[in-house]
Each structure stands twice: as C-alpha cells, then as structure tokens.
Amino acid sequence: MLKKSIPFLFFTTLVFSLASAQKEDSLQLRKITNEIMLHGKCYAWLDYLSNKIGGRLTGSPQAAAAVEYTHQLMDSIGADTVYLQPCMVPRWRRGDKENAKILTNNSGEVTVPICALGGSVATAQGGITAEVVEVHSFEELKKMGTAGLRGKIVFFNQPFDETAVNTFDAYEKTFMFRYIGASEAARYGAIGTVLRSLTNSIDNYPHTGVMQYNDSLPKIPCCAISTGGAEQLSKLLKNDNKIRFHFEMSCYSMPDVKSYNVIAEIRGSQHPEEIIAVGGHLDSWDLAQGSNDDGAGVVQSIEVLRTYRALGIKPKRTVRIVIFMNEENGGRGAKKYAEEAKRKGEEHIAALETDAGGETPLGFGLDGTKAQKDAVMKWKDLLLPYGLYDFSTTDGGADIEKLKDQGALLIGLQPDSQRYFDTHHTAADTFDKINKRELELGASSLSMMIYLLSEHGLNEGTIIYH
Amino acid sequence: MLKKSIPFLFFTTLVFSLASAQKEDSLQLRKITNEIMLHGKCYAWLDYLSNKIGGRLTGSPQAAAAVEYTHQLMDSIGADTVYLQPCMVPRWRRGDKENAKILTNNSGEVTVPICALGGSVATAQGGITAEVVEVHSFEELKKMGTAGLRGKIVFFNQPFDETAVNTFDAYEKTFMFRYIGASEAARYGAIGTVLRSLTNSIDNYPHTGVMQYNDSLPKIPCCAISTGGAEQLSKLLKNDNKIRFHFEMSCYSMPDVKSYNVIAEIRGSQHPEEIIAVGGHLDSWDLAQGSNDDGAGVVQSIEVLRTYRALGIKPKRTVRIVIFMNEENGGRGAKKYAEEAKRKGEEHIAALETDAGGETPLGFGLDGTKAQKDAVMKWKDLLLPYGLYDFSTTDGGADIEKLKDQGALLIGLQPDSQRYFDTHHTAADTFDKINKRELELGASSLSMMIYLLSEHGLNEGTIIYH
Numbered sequence: 001m002l003k004k005s006i007p008f009l010f011f012t013t014l015v016f017s018l019a020s021a022q023k024e025d026s027l028q029l030r031k032i033t034n035e036i037m038l039h040g041k042c043y044a045w046l047d048y049l050s051n052k053i054g055g056r057l058t059g060s061p062q063a064a065a066a067v068e069y070t071h072q073l074m075d076s077i078g079a080d081t082v083y084l085q086p087c088m089v090p091r092w093r094r095g096d097k098e099n100a101k102i103l104t105n106n107s108g109e110v111t112v113p114i115c116a117l118g119g120s121v122a123t124a125q126g127g128i129t130a131e132v133v134e135v136h137s138f139e140e141l142k143k144m145g146t147a148g149l150r151g152k153i154v155f156f157n158q159p160f161d162e163t164a165v166n167t168f169d170a171y172e173k174t175f176m177f178r179y180i181g182a183s184e185a186a187r188y189g190a191i192g193t194v195l196r197s198l199t200n201s202i203d204n205y206p207h208t209g210v211m212q213y214n215d216s217l218p219k220i221p222c223c224a225i226s227t228g229g230a231e232q233l234s235k236l237l238k239n240d241n242k243i244r245f246h247f248e249m250s251c252y253s254m255p256d257v258k259s260y261n262v263i264a265e266i267r268g269s270q271h272p273e274e275i276i277a278v279g280g281h282l283d284s285w286d287l288a289q290g291s292n293d294d295g296a297g298v299v300q301s302i303e304v305l306r307t308y309r310a311l312g313i314k315p316k317r318t319v320r321i322v323i324f325m326n327e328e329n330g331g332r333g334a335k336k337y338a339e340e341a342k343r344k345g346e347e348h349i350a351a352l353e354t355d356a357g358g359e360t361p362l363g364f365g366l367d368g369t370k371a372q373k374d375a376v377m378k379w380k381d382l383l384l385p386y387g388l389y390d391f392s393t394t395d396g397g398a399d400i401e402k403l404k405d406q407g408a409l410l411i412g413l414q415p416d417s418q419r420y421f422d423t424h425h426t427a428a429d430t431f432d433k434i435n436k437r438e439l440e441l442g443a444s445s446l447s448m449m450i451y452l453l454s455e456h457g458l459n460e461g462t463i464i465y466h
Numbered sequence: 467m468l469k470k471s472i473p474f475l476f477f478t479t480l481v482f483s484l485a486s487a488q489k490e491d492s493l494q495l496r497k498i499t500n501e502i503m504l505h506g507k508c509y510a511w512l513d514y515l516s517n518k519i520g521g522r523l524t525g526s527p528q529a530a531a532a533v534e535y536t537h538q539l540m541d542s543i544g545a546d547t548v549y550l551q552p553c554m555v556p557r558w559r560r561g562d563k564e565n566a567k568i569l570t571n572n573s574g575e576v577t578v579p580i581c582a583l584g585g586s587v588a589t590a591q592g593g594i595t596a597e598v599v600e601v602h603s604f605e606e607l608k609k610m611g612t613a614g615l616r617g618k619i620v621f622f623n624q625p626f627d628e629t630a631v632n633t634f635d636a637y638e639k640t641f642m643f644r645y646i647g648a649s650e651a652a653r654y655g656a657i658g659t660v661l662r663s664l665t666n667s668i669d670n671y672p673h674t675g676v677m678q679y680n681d682s683l684p685k686i687p688c689c690a691i692s693t694g695g696a697e698q699l700s701k702l703l704k705n706d707n708k709i710r711f712h713f714e715m716s717c718y719s720m721p722d723v724k725s726y727n728v729i730a731e732i733r734g735s736q737h738p739e740e741i742i743a744v745g746g747h748l749d750s751w752d753l754a755q756g757s758n759d760d761g762a763g764v765v766q767s768i769e770v771l772r773t774y775r776a777l778g779i780k781p782k783r784t785v786r787i788v789i790f791m792n793e794e795n796g797g798r799g800a801k802k803y804a805e806e807a808k809r810k811g812e813e814h815i816a817a818l819e820t821d822a823g824g825e826t827p828l829g830f831g832l833d834g835t836k837a838q839k840d841a842v843m844k845w846k847d848l849l850l851p852y853g854l855y856d857f858s859t860t861d862g863g864a865d866i867e868k869l870k871d872q873g874a875l876l877i878g879l880q881p882d883s884q885r886y887f888d889t890h891h892t893a894a895d896t897f898d899k900i901n902k903r904e905l906e907l908g909a910s911s912l913s914m915m916i917y918l919l920s921e922h923g924l925n926e927g928t929i930i931y932h
Contacts, residue, residue: 030629037628162503165852165907200903360826360882362853386631387828389855416826416882418903437666437884441631 025382025452028313032451033386033444035307042299042443043436045073046358049298050289050431057286058326059091059257066282070262070298070323077306079264079321087336089259089326092119094286095250100194100223102233103129103244110236112229115206115287116221116251117178117195118329119213123221127248128153128192134237138176138184150189153245155237156181157196157230160421167200167417168356168395174198182222183214193222194245196230198421204228205426208285210329223247259325261333264305268317268454275318276453277408278304278352278446281327281399288429292420295431296358296439298323300413303443304450315454317349324399327355331398338402348408350453352446353397358439359415363390364449367401368409375458376409382452388445390414409458411449413442491848491918494779498917499852499910501773508765508909509902511539512824515764516755516897523752524792525557525723532748536728536764536789543772545730545787553802555725555792558585560752561716566660566689568699569595569710576702578695581672581753582687582717583644583661584795585679589687593714594619594658600703604642604650616655619711622647623662623700625693626887633666633883634822634861640664648688649680659688660711662696664887670694671892674751676795689713725791727799730771734783734920741784742919743874744770744818744912747793747865754895758886761897762824762905764789766879769909770916781920783815790865793821797864804868814874816919818912819863824905825881829856830915833867834875841924842875848918854911856880875924877915879908 036042049056049066056063067084074082100114133148134155135141141154156177160170178195185193197207206224213219225233236243262282268274280297284290301321308319325333341348350372352364366373377391396410404410415438423429502508515522515532522529533550540548566580599614600621601607607620622643626636644661651659663673672690679685691699702709728748734740746763750756767787774785791799807814816838818830832839843857862876870876881904889895 033631034629162903163500165499167903360884362828387856390853418826418907419901422901435885435888437628437633441884 025455028451029382029448031311032307032447035310036303036440036444036447039310040303040440040443041306042303043434043439045299045302046291046295046434046439047431049295050291054289055286056282056284056290058089058283058329059259060286063259063283063325067260067262070282070302074262074264074302074305074321077302078309079305080267082264084260085263085336085340086258086260087325087332088256089332090330091254091257092329093252093254095122095252097248097250100225100245100247102236103246104236105240105243110232112232113204113206113226114194114223114229114247115208116223116249117211118208118285119211120182120222120249120251121219122250122252123192123248127246128221129244129246130191131242132194132233132237132245134234141184141188144188146188149185152190153192153194154185154190155194155233155245157234159196160198160200162200167421170200171198171421178209178224179211180214182211182220183217186217186220190220192220192247194247195222195224197224197227199227199424201422202227202231205428207425208287209425221249223249261325261337262323263320265318265320266305266308266315269314270316271457272318273347274457275320275346275348276350276450277320277322277348277400277403278450279322279324279399280354281324281333283326283328285328285425287425287427289431290429291431291434292357292423292429293425294327294355296434296442297354300354300439300443300446304447307447313451317454317457319450319454327399334399334402338406341403342406348403348406349458350409350411351400351403352411352413352449353400354413354442354446355397355399356413356417357415357420358434358442359419360438361388361413361415361442361445363388363414365393365395365412365414366391366409367394367396367404372409372458375460379452383448386441386445386448413446415442491921494917495848495914497777498773498913501776502769502906502910502913505776506769506906506909507772508769509900509905511765511768512757512761512900512905513897515761516757520755521752522748522750522756524555524749524795525725526752529725529749529791533726533728536748536768540728540730540768540771540787543768544775545771546733548730550726551729551802551806552724552726553791553798554722555798556796557720557723558795559718559720561588561718563714563716566691566711566713568702569712570702571706571709576698578698579670579672579692580660580689580695580713581674582689582715583677584674584751585677586648586688586715586717587685588716588718589658589714593712594687595710595712596657597708598660598699598703598711600700607650607654610654612654615651618656619658619660620651620656621660621699621711623696625662626664626666628666633887636666637664637887644675644690645677646680648677648686649683652683652686656686658686658713660713661688661690663690663693665693665890667888668693668697671894673891674753675891687715689715727791727803728789729786731784731786732771732774732781735780736782737923738784739813740923741786741812741814742816742916743786743788743814743866743869744916745788745790745865746820747790747799749792749794751794751891753891753893755897756895757897757900758823758889758895759891760793760821762900762908763820766820766824766905766909766912770913773913779917783920783923785916785920793865800865800868804872807869808872814869814872815924816877817866817869817874818877818879818915819866820879820908820912821863821865822879822883823881823886824900824908825885826904827854827879827881827908827911829854829880831859831861831878831880832857832875833860833862833870838875838924841926845918849914852907852911852914879912881908
C-alpha cells in the first residue's frame with residue numbers, strides 16, 4: 001500500500017503544483033498586459049523619437065541624439081546597469097540631388113519619383129541617360145546578356161506577389177533585386193538600375209533600402225522608383241522600347257564613425273548567467289521618421305524594462321534590453337553585440353527581436369532546436385487569449401541571428417503584416433501611422449514571453465502548461 | 467479473409483477520397499483568394515460608395531443612391547436573380563444645430579465637440595444649460611436619485627476598458643449608457659445627458675450611435691462628447707462641481723419612408739432549397755462616409771458574388787447576397803428579411819455577416835448548435851493558412867440574428883478589432899482609413915467559408931478535414 005500511495009500523493013501534489021504554477025503565470029501575464037494597456041509609455045516615447053528626433057540614419061546627428069535619448073530614458077526608468085556599447089559604423093549619405101524622368105520619343109518627358117538605394121554610388125554630375133530595359137528575373141537578365149544590356153539602364157519591375165498572405169513572403173521574393181541587382185546588371189555592362197519599389201501599394205513613394213556591390217564588378221548607380229512610376233514606365237515601354245531614362249543622384253559615403261548599441265539589464269535573481277535579450281534597432285532610413293521601422297521595436301523593448309520596474313518583478317534570469325545600431329545598412333551593432341557576448345562567454349538562452357512593425361501582434365517566429373521550440377510551445381495556451389496564435393515561422397531577426405550559433409533560441413515578434421510595406425523605407429513611415437493599442441499589444445507580447453522565459457527558462461523538463 | 471479485406475478496402479478508399487476531397491477544397495480556397503487578391507474590385511466599389519455617394523443615413527437621398535448603385539452593380543456582375551426587397555424605414559435627421567460648451571465659474575467658457583445620439587430629441591431652441599453631474603454606472607445614478615439629479619445634466623463618463631484585448635468587449639460594457647442612458651437619467655428628473663464617446667482613442671471626434679427612449683419616461687436630449695472633451699469636463703468638475711454644461715441640438719424625426727434590402731442570388735445546383743446568406747448593411751451614420759461601418763461589409767459581400775462568377779463556380783447550395791438597410795437605427799431591413807424568409811418557408815442553413823470593419827480578418831464567430839459549429843470546425847485547418855484561427859466567440863451580427871430561430875448557423879466575420887472604434891460612427895470613418903489588402907482578405911474569408919458551406923452543407927456526417 002505504501003509503495004502505491006507515495007507515487008499517488010506525489011502525482012497529485014505535482015498536478016496541483018503545476019495547475020497552481022500555471023494559474024500564477026496566467027495571472028502574471030494579465031497583470032503585465034494591464035500595466036502596459038493602462039499605463040504604457042511606449043507610444044509617447046515613439047512620438048518623441050519620431051517628432052523630436054526624426055529619421056536616424058546610421059552615423060547621423062539624429063542617430064547620436066537617439067542614442068542619448070534612449071540611454072537617458074532607460075537610466076531614468078532604472079536598471080541594474082545601463083551602458084553604451086561602442087561600435088564603428090558606416091556613413092552613407094543621400095546628398096541633395098535625387099531626380100529622374102522618362103524621356104519618351106513622341107510625348108515629352110515624364111518626371112517620376114525615385115530615391116537612391118542605400119549604399120549606391122552617385123551618378124555622374126548632371127545624371128545619366130540611357131535606353132531602359134525592363135526585366136523580371138535574373139534569368140531574363142542573363143539571357144539578354146551583354147549584347148542586350150551594354151550601356152543601358154536595367155529596370156527591375158517584378159511586382160509584389162499579392163497572393164502571399166504574409167507580405168514578408170512577397171518581400172523575400174523580390175528583395176534580391178534590390179540587394180544585388182546593380183552588380184548583376186553591371187556584369188553585363190549596364191550603366192545603372194531602376195528598381196520597382198518593394199511594396200504592395202501602388203502609389204508615389206519610392207522605397208529605399210540597403211544594396212550591396214560585388215567588388216569585382218563596376219559599381220553603377222541604382223535607384224528605386226515608386227510603384228506608380230514603375231507602372232507608368234512599363235506602360236510606356238510597351239509602346240516604345242526605345243524610350244530613355246534619366247536619373248541623377250549625388251549620394252556618397254564618408255569614413256566610418258563611432259556609434260553605440262544602448263543596453264540595459266536587470267540581473268536574474270536565481271540564474272543571472274542565463275541571459276534573455278530583447279531589442280529593436282535605433283537607426284532608420286533618412287526619408288522619414290522611422291516610426292514603424294524600427295522606432296516601434298525600440299520603444300516596445302524599453303517598455304519591457306518599464307513594465308518589470310513598475311510591477312516590481314524580479315526576474316529569475318537576466319533580462320537585457322539591447323537597442324541595436326545600424327541594422328539598416330551594415331549590421332555593425334548586431335555584429336559587435338554578438339562578438340562581445342562570445343568574448344565574455346555569455347550564455348544567451350533566448351534573444352527576441354521586434355523589427356516587423358508596430359501592428360497587432362499575432363505570434364512569434366521561433367528559430368532554434370526542437371527542444372527549445374517545444375519548451376516555448378508549452379506556453380501557447382497562456383498566450384492565446386492575447387491573440388498570439390502563430391508560431392509557425394522561423395523568422396527571428398537580423399540583429400539577433402548571430403546569437404543562434406551561441407545557443408540562443410531566436411524569437412521574432414510577428415505582427416500583422418498587411419500594412420507593413422505600405423510605408424517601409426519611405427517618406428510615409430511617420431508617427432501618425434502608428435496605432436497606440438497595436439503598439440502596446442506588441443510590447444505586452446514581448447513582456448509576457450520574456451516573463452515566461454525568465455521564470456521557467458528553456459530546460460524545465462516535462463512541465464506541460466495547458 | 468474476405469470479411470477482413472472488404473472493410474480494409476472500404477477504409478482505404480474512404481481515406482483516399484477524403485484526402486482527395488480535402489486537397490480539392492484546399493486548391494479551390496487558394497483559387498478564390500488569388501482571384502480576390504489579384505483581381506478584386508471591392509476596394510474600388512468602396513471608393514465609389516464613400517466618395518461618390520457618401521454617408522448613407524437611413525431614408526436619406528444617399529441611402530437611395532446606394533440602393534440603386536448596389537442593385538446595378540450586382541445586376542452587372544450577374545446572378546440568377548437580383549431584386550429589391552421593400553421595407554418601411556424611420557427617418558431621423560441631425561438638423562443644422564449641434565454645439566456645446568462648458569460654463570466654468572471662474573475660467574470662462576470652453577467649447578467642446580458633441581453630436582446628437584441617433585434618435586435623440588432636440589433641445590429647446592437656444593439650447594439647455596444646467597449643472598452637470600458625472601457618473602460611471604447605473605448604480606451610481608440610482609444612488610444619486612431624484613435629489614441629486616433633478617434639473618441637471620447627467621455626464622456618463624465611463625471610459626473604455628483598455629485591458630480588453632478585443633475592443634468589442636469594451637464596447638459591450640459601455641454600450642448601454644448610450645442605448646438607455648437618457649431614459650435612465652430622465653427617470654430621476656435629469657433634463658439632458660452627455661455621453662463619453664465609445665472609443666479607445668482620446669481625440670476630438672464625438673461618436674454618434676443609436677439610442678432608445680423608454681416611452682413611459684420623459685424624452686430628454688442626449689449627445690455624445692469626444693473623449694478629449696470628456697477628459698476636460700471631468701477635470702474641470704474635479705475642481706468645481708458647480709460648473710454648468712450647455713448644449714443645443716436641432717435633430718428631428720420625419721415619417722417612415724420606403725427603402726430596400728438589395729438581394730442577389732446564385733441558385734444551388736444540387737440543394738437549391740438550402741440557402742447560405744451573406745451580407746453587410748448599406749445604411750451608415752451621417753457624420754462621414756461610413757466606409758468601415760459598413761461600406762466594407764457591403765463591398766466584401768458583393769465581392770463574393772463577383773468571385774463566384776469570375777471563377778465559374780456553381781454552388782451546390784444557394785448563395786444569397788443580402789445588402790441590409792437600416793442596421794444602424796432600427797434594423798427594419800433585417801426584420802423584413804427574416805419575416806419574408808419565414809413567410810416563404812425558406813431554409814437558411816447559415817447566415818454570414820460582415821459588420822465589424824474592413825481590418826485583417828482573424829476568424830469567425832459561430833452562433834448555433836454544437837453540431838453546426840462542429841461541422842464548421844472540421845474546416846479550420848483549411849482556413850488557418852489565411853490567418854483565420856479564431857472561432858471562439860459567438861458573435862454573429864445584428865442583421866442576421868433573427869435567422870437563428872429559423873435554424874441558421876450565424877457566422878460573423880471577426881477582423882482585428884484594435885482600430886475599429888477609432889473611427890466608429892464619427893466624421894473620421896472615411897475611405898482613406900481602409901487598407902486594400904485587409905479589405906480583400908475579408909472578402910476572401912467570406913468567399914472561402916461560403917464555398918465550404920455550399921459544397922458540403924452542415925450535415926455531411928463524419929468527414930473530418932485535417
């Protein structure tokens with residue numbers, strides 16, 4: 001009898017304590033969300049970052065101001081330590097000339113909205129003019145070869161795939177035209193490229209974004225044209241494939257300069273060596289305020305810190321807020337952070353990134369081992385009441401990806417993606433597009449996930465939460 | 467052996483045919499979504515309804531124009547039958563006077579934004595002025611009683627519960643202040659009421675909406691004040707509870723007039739007697755264009771018809787598009803539709819409503835028997851790739867609720883609710899707030915659900931879709 005009753009007692013005690021732990025977690029998640037929805041400050045911080053500081057291109061005065069602002073802000077909220085992590089960053093500048101026109105053979109000139117892609121070289125003074133060739137794939141480009149492309153301007157006009165429910169899937173399919181399109185065109189003697197902006201909308205905003213030259217090929221200037229402009233250019237080309245395109249850009253690069261990641265940390269009370277990092281990136285493109293990309297992620301991450309302080313939660317594991325510098329055109333902040341973590345022998349059990357916009361959060365992407373993912377999936381029923389249902393992608397994030405090799409589970413906040421590319425990297429990425437509740441729900445999602453990670457870690461064994 | 471092999475064969479055949487049926491459904495849902503995301507017209511129709519017709523208050527010239535527009539539109543798309551279903555509707559009008567101010571005792575007058583609640587009587591000419599009493603519940607009102615309220619203006623100032631993740635839950639908690647607040651205040655001798663607008667935002671838009679008088683009590687004028695105005699009034703009251711409120715409104719009612727539901731139908735090829743209805747409401751409030759409430763639902767419903775036609779789908783069961791009149795202030799169209807269905811002995815197996823905005827769809831509310839809901843839930847894995855995961859509510863919709871008694875499963879499209887109340891019933895409910903992809907995804911969600919219903923009905927027995 002005794003032999004039987006002990007396991008039974010043990011089992012009921014276990015069930016009871018699990019149920020009670022689950023209930024406690026559930027109450028704590030509710031407290032976290034209530035704190036943010038009732039007293040959240042992230043919307044006001046984003047207002048400041050957007051309207052008082054503005055666009056924060058890496059290495060710009062505004063980026064420096066944003067470092068100072070977030071440093072002071074996290075200092076004033078209070079943490080066990082708040083510090084700057086220096087890193088050298090590139091300085092690309094747009095310059096003051098950026099214009100383009102389509103030169104038709106029988107109906108005059110048409111001015112169209114363009115912007116230089118980040119990293120592009122300038123055109124010759126006064127601009128360049130050449131016949132323009134429309135392509136939709138690298139295969140098409142290769143087929144045309146030098147015979148078809150020498151001395152011409154290549155027009156990459158592959159539209160977004162509107163049938164992709166997640167707009168990031170459409171972005172992925174066209175991203176390479178922006179990233180390596182210039183060099184691929186230069187390979188066949190083209191003298192410039194025009195990229196159809198990477199967006200779902202048909203409008204007049206050109207979308208910038210980083211590009212990369214292949215150093216073994218000539219560096220040719222590359223710009224993005226608004227989708228409205230791309231539609232018009234394509235239509236005109238259908239009637240006359242001898243029309244020419246003219247564009248002028250005066251962008252340039254300056255020597256690297258010192259900048260910083262901004263870091264704050266609450267040390268874990270039981271397992272301080274186990275680190276959970278969360279962050280977004282402080283730099284943005286220069287065309288607008290960078291409110292959604294990624295001001296939203298910055299203020300959501302800092303809201304995690306404020307919430308821990310406001311509720312007096314003492315995490316069992318170390319929670320570290322990392323505001324990364326230079327995600328958009330270099331990733332130097334991310335590189336430095338990962339190098340330093342490795343050098344110090346730090347153990348990141350998880351790294352969270354919020355760089356997919358401030359829209360309504362729907363879940364998290366998980367990139368790690370099966371055991372790590374399984375540990376997180378035990379909490380899914382706790383997160384469902386907050387609209388977090390989708391854990392199906394492996395999207396972590398560019399600023400944290402280097403931590404995967406160091407053993408961290410990468411966790412990327414996944415907001416609703418429908419509106420994201422409407423403003424992405426354009427002059428339209430401004431504070432008025434941000435909805436307070438959507439932004440706050442994202443901050444709450446991060447805070448809840450970090451709470452569960454810091455309370456339970458990822459090695460808690462067989463506990464199953466329903 | 468024979469005895470064993472037959473069931474085995476039967477079983478494998480069944481499994482094979484189920485897998486194949488499921489695959490066919492999955493392909494068809496993909497086709498439906500692609501058709502809408504690539505060739506959808508609902509966004510352009512909503513542009514017309516919003517910008518060429520405008521606000522469509524029941525019984526107004528604009529409502530009549532909208533009847534004509536949607537009738538012609540569905541006629542031009544083509545259906546087995548397109549017709550108008552007449553019904554008498556009320557005519558409440560705002561009039562040309564609508565203004566308010568707070569009369570402080572030591573810092574002058576403060577003009578605040580108000581609007582009449584739909585159905586309110588006018589104030590006396592020149593307006594009414596009285597001391598104002600802030601309350602947050604009907605209990606508080608009762609406690610104050612006649613002694614505290616006679617001759618005064620009652621200010622219902624219960625804010626939205628920001629901790630509710632679904633904003634409709636917050637709406638439900640405060641809705642009754644709008645609906646019966648005036649009569650409840652009149653019960654204790656109040657001479658007017660001011661309602662804090664039912665919204666999450668703090669801004670300067672007053673939100674109108676229907677109210678109802680208790681015929682056994684005096685009818686007193688009632689208005690909504692913007693949340694910004696409500697905050698200010700409440701703050702001023704904290705310093706001086708003797709301040710007065712003044713408001714003037716010249717709203718009035720005219721005799722009922724004839725209007726219409728607009729109906730189109732594709733008859734089922736195998737079970738024409740089984741009807742699946744889908745609709746939104748054509749009328750709106752008068753303050754703006756009614757783009758989100760419920761122009762979105764109207765054009766999404768018509769998109770279902772266009773999609774069936776464009777893809778040449780012949781539904782096994784009858785698919786009926788019902789554009790309802792007078793949802794906002796009377797529900798006469800819904801009443802007429804249900805009465806006629808009953809009179810004709812029609813069998814609605816399901817009725818779908820889209821009246822929760824054009825934002826990203828997240829699921830469907832289901833209101834019916836367990837068997838009906840179970841039948842729908844078999845399809846959930848087919849719908850998940852389109853972001854439709856939430857079937858947890860029983861929210862059907864006001865225009866279809868009367869069909870439940872007639873045996874229909876009520877199905878309400880559930881879009882993301884975060885932004886809905888920002889513009890609800892205000893001057894800000896305009897076309898520019900609508901995102902094309904979000905709107906189209908809603909149309910696609912309805913079309914997919916209707917496809918599954920029309921192909922399989924709700925009595926298909928034990929088939930389980932994974």
